[in-house]
Amino acid sequence: MDISVVVPLYDEVESLPELTSWIARVMDEHKFSYEVILVDDGSKDGSWDMICRLKQNNTHLKGIRFRRNYGKSAALNVGFEAAQGNVVITMDADLQDSPDEIPELYRRITEEKYDLVSGWKAKRYDPISKTLPTKLFNAATRSMSGIHNLHDFNCGLKAYRKAVIKNIEVYGEMHRYIPVIAKWAGFTKIGEQVVEHRARKYGKTKFGLSRFVNGFLDLLSIFFVGKFGKRPMHFFGTMGVLSFLAGTIIAIWIMAEKLYHIANNERFRDTTDNPLFYIALVAIILGSQLFLTGFVAELVSRNSHDRNNYQIEEVV
Structure with a gap:
């Protein structure tokens, strides 16, 4: 037809x-x-x-x-x-x-x-x-x-x-x-x-x-x-790692700043009074959740019935 x-x-x-x-x-x-x-x-x-x-x-x-x-x-x-x-x-x-x-x-x-x-x-x-x-x-x-x-x-x-x-x-x-x-x-x-x-x-x-x-x-x-669709970890994992690293860097910066003030006998504010502390905390938690989301999505993708369903143009 x-x-x-x-x-x-x-x-x-x-x-x-x-x-x-x-x-x-x-x-x-x-x-x-x-x-x-x-x-x-x-x-x-x-x-x-x-x-x-x-x-x-x-x-x-x-x-x-x-x-x-x-x-x-x-x-x-x-x-x-x-x-x-x-x-x-x-x-x-x-x-x-x-x-x-x-x-x-x-x-x-x-x-x-x-x-x-x-x-x-x-x-x-x-x-x-x-x-x-x-x-x-x-x-x-x-x-x-x-x-x-x-x-x-x-x-x-x-x-x-x-x-x-x-x-x-x-x-x-x-x-x-x-x-x-x-x-x-x-x-x-x-x-x-x-x-x-x-x-x-x-x-x-x-x-x-x-x-x-x-x-x-x-x-x-x-x-x-x-x-x-077939590699969700590439998306969620990348976003999670970047967020986790950003939070970790901010946390290290806060600790280094605190140690510097201690070494020089200078007054410093409490860590919990620093807005960067909460930004770092949220970034680390969010990064961990995104990474775990990617891990779970990867498991679902690998167990999907069409995980190896690829388009083949021709076979000779």
């Missing part, structure tokens, strides 16, 4: 007929073998009933329904597990992503040999309450991930080699950072394509303040797990 189109959706009943017929028209024009996987993330507006009706007239459609709303990341992860196409395309169900972009995305994966091609909506029709947080996230993600050639990590329109989506896991709100997850998994040939962004035709946006907060926390999480 050439292409799997994975479409996560939540309360998008009005857009589904137009979206599926549009995808079918593009696929037929280019003679692609394909499947469209519609993942209903607990919709309450009749989206699932619409999927069932559409499937009766289109054998290329497949539907997956969640019992409740789990979020876009969960829907994508389940869709990735079900996808069988050599190239996997993801797009949103609100008609803001154009299926006409699919042929070029497919070409870049198959001919230019990209692992992942992410869409960039250079001209957007979203309100500033959505575009401003997106710009902040993109700037922070570029800086922390080292993927400097992507302008929009969160664009729903993306294309993947099949090997990519079968070797990554998307959870929480991590769908924003799939290019980062792919890079940590060893898929480093990541490209970008300017795509059309269409104004929302039906319904209303699902973007809210909680997604802004959760997205930032997930960015920190993915950065830490990707960099130190």
Whole structure:
């Protein structure tokens, strides 16, 4: 099969007929073998009933329904597990992503040999309450991930080699950072394509303040797990040793100062009256705790079922 189109959706009943017929028209024009996987993330507006009706007239459609709303990341992860196409395309169900972009995305994966091609909506029709947080996230993600050639990590329109989506896991709100997850998994040939962004035709946006907060926390999480997931002692141990050494140096300084005053019969204040004493005490205790945290995390990591789960590109 050439292409799997994975479409996560939540309360998008009005857009589904137009979206599926549009995808079918593009696929037929280019003679692609394909499947469209519609993942209903607990919709309450009749989206699932619409999927069932559409499937009766289109054998290329497949539907997956969640019992409740789990979020876009969960829907994508389940869709990735079900996808069988050599190239996997993801797009949103609100008609803001154009299926006409699919042929070029497919070409870049198959001919230019990209692992992942992410869409960039250079001209957007979203309100500033959505575009401003997106710009902040993109700037922070570029800086922390080292993927400097992507302008929009969160664009729903993306294309993947099949090997990519079968070797990554998307959870929480991590769908924003799939290019980062792919890079940590060893898929480093990541490209970008300017795509059309269409104004929302039906319904209303699902973007809210909680997604802004959760997205930032997930960015920190993915950065830490990707960099130190298999060697947590390198992070906690380093911070602990530095803190412990700083506290020890301050303590030695306090003792040396006290001995100097004693040797010269000079008056000196009590050690407990010196603010540096408490700074040294906190630094030593914190350093010890960080080191022990790293030690425990290292034990957990070494006993994890996927401690030796590494991505192998090819065996001959």
